Structure formats: structure tokens, C-alpha cells
Amino acid sequence: NNVTLSQRNNTSAAILNVSGNNTLTGVIDLNAGGTAGNIASDGGLLSLSGNITTTAATARSLHLGGAGVGQASGVISNGATAAATLSVTKEGTGTWTLSGANTYTGSTVVSAGTLNVSQAVLADAATVNVASAGVLNLPHALTDTVDRFYIDGVEQASGTWGSLTSTATHKTARITGSGMLLATNGAVAGGYSNWATALGLTAGVNDGVAQNADNDGFENGTEYILGGHPLDGSNNPKIYSLIADSDDAGTDKELIMTIAVPQGTPVFPAGSPTSAVTFEGFGVTVRGSTDLATYPVTVNPVAPVATGLPAAPTLGGITYEYRSFSLGGSNGITGKGFLQVTVTNP
Structure with missing residues (x-):
């Protein structure tokens, strides 16, 4: 029936x-x-x-x-x-x-x-x-x-x-x-x-953006945005802390952070106080602090500072480029300061 x-x-x-x-x-x-x-x-x-x-x-x-x-x-x-x-x-x-x-x-x-x-x-x-x-x-x-x-x-x-x-x-x-x-x-x-x-991730097994395929402490999405290798724990996201003079008006050295991002990533805006962009649904945020408890310090995007750094990588068909940020008020390095980059997944 x-x-x-x-x-x-x-x-x-x-x-x-x-x-x-x-x-x-x-x-x-x-x-x-x-x-x-x-x-x-x-x-x-x-x-x-x-x-x-x-x-x-x-x-x-x-x-x-x-x-x-x-x-x-x-x-x-x-x-x-x-x-x-x-x-x-x-x-x-x-x-x-x-x-x-x-x-x-x-x-x-x-x-x-x-x-x-x-x-x-x-x-x-x-x-x-x-x-x-x-x-x-x-x-x-x-x-x-x-x-x-x-x-x-x-x-x-x-x-x-x-x-x-x-x-x-x-x-x-x-x-x-x-x-x-x-x-x-x-x-x-x-x-x-x-x-x-x-780069060898297996779909449905270890390729999720929030997974950490190589157990190096960085999610796959963070490795993608910052130029790391998801299956090589020794090839981490490219984040460098430098004491150098940027292209700002002064000549004093300041705290600089240089990161690798995929070519085509939007220009980071002046910090207010943080500086953030979105690329392919991933959020990339740079913020500054003097105590790692709060992040009220202004972040200033500056011309890339890459002296002494390896060339920006090309991985998995993605060509990366360097972007640099200066911690506001750090000219002359008169005290403690911190810069942090975070990646949020789509």
C-alpha cells in the first residue's frame, strides 16, 4: 500500500x-x-x-x-x-x-x-x-x-x-x-x-580553521593568515618584535611588530586604539598595552620594517608580505610596552 x-x-x-x-x-x-x-x-x-x-x-x-x-x-x-x-x-x-x-x-x-x-x-x-x-x-x-x-x-x-x-x-x-x-x-x-x-591537510580530518594540526599552539587559520605551515611545528606564524626607528617623524627607536599577511590584505587603519582589518572572513587585530591587562595604547601602522628578517614567505600558493606596527608613545623606549596580533576565524 x-x-x-x-x-x-x-x-x-x-x-x-x-x-x-x-x-x-x-x-x-x-x-x-x-x-x-x-x-x-x-x-x-x-x-x-x-x-x-x-x-x-x-x-x-x-x-x-x-x-x-x-x-x-x-x-x-x-x-x-x-x-x-x-x-x-x-x-x-x-x-x-x-x-x-x-x-x-x-x-x-x-x-x-x-x-x-x-x-x-x-x-x-x-x-x-x-x-x-x-x-x-x-x-x-x-x-x-x-x-x-x-x-x-x-x-x-x-x-x-x-x-x-x-x-x-x-x-x-x-x-x-x-x-x-x-x-x-x-x-x-x-x-x-x-x-x-x-600544504597536506586532509579535508574533514585536520583542515578546520580552528584545528591545530601540528600541535604548535597556533590554529590553522592563524597559520594561514600569518604565514605559518600547518604541519610543521618549527615553521610558525611570522611575528617579529623589533626595537627600531620607523618612518615616523622622530629618529628615536620604538617598539615595532612586523607580521606576514597574504598579499591583498587590506591596509590597516590608524589605531583607535587598535588597528583591525578583515581578509576572506578572517579578522586580524593588532593592539597595544603597557601591562598585558588592558589594551588602551594606540597602534600606529608604519612602513614595513624588515631589516634582518627572512624574506616574506610563499606557502601553499599564497604570497605573503610584511606589515609593521609601532606602539604609540614608545619612542626612546622609556618603559614597558607590548604589541599583540590576534586572528579570529570566519
Whole structure:
């Protein structure tokens, strides 16, 4: 018999397999109501052999969850109207397999557990998002074209994506099997994701901006912005403290901090009292203090002071340049002073 599911705005399952091997053969219609049609297998095997679609006039979402095993062998398709697109979200720690010649054009999300997609039928104009707790298994040995690929909601570079043992340009533990994805669009070349890939970080494993892949005390995002290497603890962000005269009006030496930043980083404004810019969503802030408790001292951007420093690096396809800052009131070095740079992730 056919089954009509009224959509819900919660995670409770409209169809739940508790134990044993059970099969539903009828068409499943994700009808009007909330935002999600929830089907779960908490034990045994739940088989859905009929087609899954919607007779609603607007977009619907199929949520497949539970700690058990499920499979959908029928065709998962959009509804009859242009707005009635259907998307699929895999939830829970279990495993679901989609083996039909699916035609749905909405997104595919793996928030947890494993989703097996047996055929290379993901929509060319759709997105795929795999969370760190999820795995997308592609056993079909083909390359499936999609619009964009995300890991934990972060857009990845365009190109082929596959398992750690694949021949894909980009490899990730979030994908297994012999198949690959081809993302036709992606993060801007030269940005963080390309830098991370070029320097050997593994997507979905240790490439997060807030992760510290080499355990050197600096997050990957800070290494990216300040010219460090994320997998070399001896190649840290380029931050130098100097006692030198800048291009200010006087000739006295002052406290200078010189940092490396990617070319294209905006010009730092005069401090009021801090000096801060945003680059590719990362915040870069320079501030000054006399006691490291409060930071009321004005920071003055000055011409780069790089005497005695190594050349600004080029790492992971990113060319860096030096920027320098003077601590206000430090001319002549009459007392204690401190300059600090912080990087905040997008």
C-alpha cells in the first residue's frame, strides 16, 4: 500500500523500524505540513522498495535516520511542480543505502552515520554537504557531477573529490568507496581551502580553521593568515618584535611588530586604539598595552620594517608580505610596552 507522510517540524520518525527485517513496497508521498519527513531504522533492516516523491507544491525534505540499517531502492524524485524539489538528509549513527535511479534535485546532506549512494545520479546543480560525523560512500566507481561540495558546512574547492586512496585531486576521509564527486564550483582559488590542501591537510580530518594540526599552539587559520605551515611545528606564524626607528617623524627607536599577511590584505587603519582589518572572513587585530591587562595604547601602522628578517614567505600558493606596527608613545623606549596580533576565524 502507498504511504502518505505529513511533514513535521521535529525529529520524531513517522516510520520507525524497531527490529527485524521489514519492507515497505508502496509509494511514499512526503505531503504538506512541516519541513521534514522522517524515516528511521533503529534495528534490523528497513527496506523501502517503492518510489519516494511529494504531491506538495513546495520543497520537501526526506530525513533518513536511526542507529540501524535502511535502504531505499525506489526512485526518489521531485514533485510535479517546479517548486516541489526534494532533498535528502542522512541522520543518526546507522547506515542507509540509496540504490535507485534517483532524480531529486535538492541537496544531499550527511550529518551523521553512513550514506551509500550506489549510482552516480546526484543532481548536477545540487550541493553535497558531509559533516565530520558522517561518511558518504560512493561504490559505483564513477565520477558524479554536483554543483558544490561542503565539509561541515564549509565550501570546498572545485574539482574532483574522493577517498584518501582515490585518484581525486582532493582527498577526504568523509568520502569512501571507488566513486568520486566532481564539484563544478567551489571556494575561490588561492583561499584557505586551497592553501590547506596544498600544504597536506586532509579535508574533514585536520583542515578546520580552528584545528591545530601540528600541535604548535597556533590554529590553522592563524597559520594561514600569518604565514605559518600547518604541519610543521618549527615553521610558525611570522611575528617579529623589533626595537627600531620607523618612518615616523622622530629618529628615536620604538617598539615595532612586523607580521606576514597574504598579499591583498587590506591596509590597516590608524589605531583607535587598535588597528583591525578583515581578509576572506578572517579578522586580524593588532593592539597595544603597557601591562598585558588592558589594551588602551594606540597602534600606529608604519612602513614595513624588515631589516634582518627572512624574506616574506610563499606557502601553499599564497604570497605573503610584511606589515609593521609601532606602539604609540614608545619612542626612546622609556618603559614597558607590548604589541599583540590576534586572528579570529570566519
